[in-house]
Amino acid sequence: xxxxxxxxxxxxxxxxxxLVAAFYYFTQQKTTTVGKKQDIKVGxxxxxxxxxxxxTPAMAASAELAFKEASESGSLxxxxxxxxxxxxxxxxxxxxxxxAAEGLVSGGVNAIMGADCSGVTGAIATNVAVPNGVVxxxxxxTSPGLTDLDDKGFFFRTAPSDARGGQIxxxxxxxxxxGSIAITYTNNDYxxxxxxxxxxxxxxxxxxxTTVISxxxxxxxxxxxxxxxxxxxxxxVAVLGYLDQGGGMIIQGSLDSGAFDVFVLxxxxxxxxxxxRFGNDLNKSFGSLPGSTGKGAGLFAEVAKAAGIDxxxxxxxxSYDAAALISLAMQAGGxxxxxxxxxxxMSVANAPGTKIYPGELKKALDLLAGGSDINYEGAxxxxxxxxxxxxxxxxxxxxxDGKFATKQQR
Numbered sequence: 001x002x003x004x005x006x007x008x009x010x011x012x013x014x015x016x017x018x019l020v021a022a023f024y025y026f027t028q029q030k031t032t033t034v035g036k037k038q039d040i041k042v043g044x045x046x047x048x049x050x051x052x053x054x055x056t057p058a059m060a061a062s063a064e065l066a067f068k069e070a071s072e073s074g075s076l077x078x079x080x081x082x083x084x085x086x087x088x089x090x091x092x093x094x095x096x097x098x099x100a101a102e103g104l105v106s107g108g109v110n111a112i113m114g115a116d117c118s119g120v121t122g123a124i125a126t127n128v129a130v131p132n133g134v135v136x137x138x139x140x141x142t143s144p145g146l147t148d149l150d151d152k153g154f155f156f157r158t159a160p161s162d163a164r165g166g167q168i169x170x171x172x173x174x175x176x177x178x179g180s181i182a183i184t185y186t187n188n189d190y191x192x193x194x195x196x197x198x199x200x201x202x203x204x205x206x207x208x209x210t211t212v213i214s215x216x217x218x219x220x221x222x223x224x225x226x227x228x229x230x231x232x233x234x235x236x237v238a239v240l241g242y243l244d245q246g247g248g249m250i251i252q253g254s255l256d257s258g259a260f261d262v263f264v265l266x267x268x269x270x271x272x273x274x275x276x277r278f279g280n281d282l283n284k285s286f287g288s289l290p291g292s293t294g295k296g297a298g299l300f301a302e303v304a305k306a307a308g309i310d311x312x313x314x315x316x317x318x319s320y321d322a323a324a325l326i327s328l329a330m331q332a333g334g335x336x337x338x339x340x341x342x343x344x345x346m347s348v349a350n351a352p353g354t355k356i357y358p359g360e361l362k363k364a365l366d367l368l369a370g371g372s373d374i375n376y377e378g379a380x381x382x383x384x385x386x387x388x389x390x391x392x393x394x395x396x397x398x399x400x401d402g403k404f405a406t407k408q409q410r
Contacts, residue, residue, distance in 0.1 A: 038080040040336045042067060042326060043104035045114035045124065047091030051186075051217050051242030054273035056116065059139060059319040060086060061309045063113045066323035066361065069303075073362035075369060076331060089115040091242070092188060092217050094123035101128040110336045111135040111326045113319065117268075118143030118190040125155045135341045137325055139318035142267065142290070143193040147387055154342055158318040158325070158382060159290050160392025162190070165267065166197025168394045168410050169288045173202055173238070173264055176286060180208040180234040181264065184225060184250055186241035187214035194240050194266055210234045215246045222249045230259035238264035243274045255281055263287075270397055270404060271313050279402035286407075289314050291395035292380050293409045300358040300379035312404075317379030318390075324361060324378055325349055331368040349384045351375045 044063055046056040064084055071081040085107065087100040097120035104112060105128055112134055115121040121141035129136045130152050137156045144163040149155055173181065183199060185191035191214065199209055211232035215225045229237050229250075237260045241247030247269045254260040255278065265274075265287030275282060291297065291314075300320060304311035311317065326341060328348040333340035348364075353373030356364040364374045376382055383391050394410040 037078055038336060040080055040082045041109045042082055042084050043087060043109040043112040044084050045087040045089045045101055045104065045112055046116045048088045050091040051245035052091050052268060054244050055271050055313055058310050058313045058316050062304060062316040062319040063323035065307050065309060066320045067327060069361045070327035070365065073365055075362050075365035076327060077336060085109065089120045091117040091120060094120050098123050098127050105132050105134055110338055111341050113137055113322045113326060116140045118146060119188040122146060122149060122189060125149060125151055130154050133338050135338065135345065137322035139322045140315040143189040145189055145193055147389060156345055156384065156388040158321045158380060158390050159315065160390050162194040162197055165394065166194050167201045170198055170201030170205060172286060172288055172396050174205040174207060178207060178235045180210055182210045182229045182232045182234040182237045183212045184215050184229060184237065184239055186246055187216050191240050198238065198240065215250060217242065217245045222253050225250055226253035226257060226259055230257060236260060236262035236264050239269055240266040242268045243271050248274060248277065251278065267314055275399060275403055282399045286398040288394045288396050290318065290392050292393050294381055296357050296377050296379045296381055303359045320358060321378035321380055321382050325376060327361065328364055328376060331365050346384060348374055348376050349382050
C-alpha cells in the first residue's frame with residue numbers, strides 16, 4: 001500500500017512539474033512577443049496602374065498614414081514599428097495581381113491592406129491570402145459576391161457591399177426624376193454585381209431600362225458601345241465602371257456624339273480626374289459612393305490635410321480604417337503573428353469599448369495594452385457584420401460648376 005501511495009505521489013509531482021513548465025513556457029512566449037520591439041511588415045496592394053490609377057495614390061497614402069501613426073506612437077507592441085511594401089493589383093488583371101500578392105506573402109508580410117477592385121481582390125484572397133493564413137482588409141472591393149467568399153475568416157472589408165450600393169444609387173436616380181435609363185457596366189465582378197442590383201432596383205422604382213450592355217477596359221475606341229446606348233436612348237446613361245479607362249471613354253464618346261449629357265456615376269467613376277477632364281459638361285450628372293459626413297470623417301480630413309493628403313477622393317477614409325484595424329488587431333492579441341491578427345479584427349472593430357477616431361490610435365493602443373476594450377469608429381463609422389464587411393453609409397454626389405460636391409449622406 002505504501003509503495004502504491006508513493007507511486008501516486010510521484011505521478012502527482014511529475015504532473016505538477018509539467019503544468020508549471022507549460023505555464024512558464026506559454027507566459028514567456030506571450031511576454032517575448034509583446035516585450036520585444038519588432039519591425040513588422042505589412043503589404044499594400046492597390047491598382048497603381050490601370051483604370052483607377054488616379055485614385056490609388058491617395059488611398060495608399062491614407063493607409064500609410066495610419067500605419068505611421070501606430071508606429072510613431074511608441075505604444076504598438078512595446079515600441080514596434082510597421083514597414084509597408086506596395087504592390088500593384090492593376091485592378092483588372094487577376095493573374096498579375098495574384099503574382100504581386102505572392103511576392104508580398106513570400107516576402108514575409110504579416111497582413112495585407114487591399115486589394116481594391118473586386119475581381120482581383122477575390123483572386124488574391126482565394127489563391128494567396130487564405131491558403132497562407134494572411135489577413136486581407138480591402139477598403140474598396142464592393143462586389144456582393146465577396147460576401148459569400150470561402151475566406152476562413154481571413155478576408156474583411158471596410159467598404160459596404162454593392163448589394164446596398166446599387167439600391168442607394170437607384171434611390172438617388174429616382175429622386176432626381178429620371179424616367180428612363182440606359183446602363184453600361186465594366187465586364188468584371190464589380191461591374192456585373194453592381195449592374196444586377198442597380199437594374200433590379202431602378203425597375204422596382206418604375207424607371208424604364210432601355211438597354212444594359214457591358215464594356216471592356218483598356219480599349220482604344222468605344223464607338224460601338226456608345227452607338228448601342230444612343231440607339232436605345234433614355235433620360236440618362238448609368239456608367240458603372242472606372243473613370244480612367246472604359247467609363248471615361250464612354251462619357252467622352254457620348255458627349256462628342258450628343259447621345260447623352262446626364263450620367264449616373266458609380267463609385268469607381270467618382271474622382272477629380274473625371275471632372276478635370278470634362279468640367280462643366282458634367283454639371284447635370286450625379287452618383288454615389290461609400291462615405292460618411294460624421295465626426296470621424298471630419299477628424300480624418302484634418303489629420304489627412306496635416307499630412308498633405310487629399311482625403312476628398314473615394315476610399316481614402318476606408319483605407320485609413322483598414323490599416324488602423326490591422327494595427328489595433330496586433331495590439332489586441334499582443335502579437336503581430338498572422339493568426340493573432342485574424343482572431344482580433346472583429347473585437348477592435350465593434351462594440352463594446354471606448355470609441356476611437358482618426359488621430360487617436362495611440363489612445364487605442366494604450367487602452368488595449370491595459371486590458372480595456374475599444375470600439376474603432378474611424379473615418380467611416382466602422383461596424384463590421386458577422387462576415388467581416390462594413391454595413392456602411394453612402395454619400396450622394398453631384399457635379400456643380402465642373403466639380404464634385406456632396407449633397408447628403410444616405
